[in-house]
Amino acid sequence: MKATVNEDCIGCGLCEGTCPDVFSISDDGVAVAIEEDVPEDAEDSAQEAADNCPVSAITVE
Numbered sequence: 001m002k003a004t005v006n007e008d009c010i011g012c013g014l015c016e017g018t019c020p021d022v023f024s025i026s027d028d029g030v031a032v033a034i035e036e037d038v039p040e041d042a043e044d045s046a047q048e049a050a051d052n053c054p055v056s057a058i059t060v061e
């Protein structure tokens, strides 16, 4: 599974709170996802972060 964040991110921080292993707020104030595969034990929370992102900026696949 890979996670990506697109340019719609508004930097609310929800994804980092839900799944800090995968998402973090960068110095630019928007979220970035780790570039490697999502660790297996973080897949559920990464999916939850994607589902809950207010602007649907996260893709996990």
Ligand code: SF4
Residues within 6 Å of the ligand: 005, 008, 009, 010, 011, 012, 013, 014, 015, 016, 023, 030, 031, 049, 052, 053, 054, 055, 056, 057, 058
């Ligand atoms: S939840 Fe969505 S809008 Fe909020 S920081 Fe994460 S990617 Fe950005």
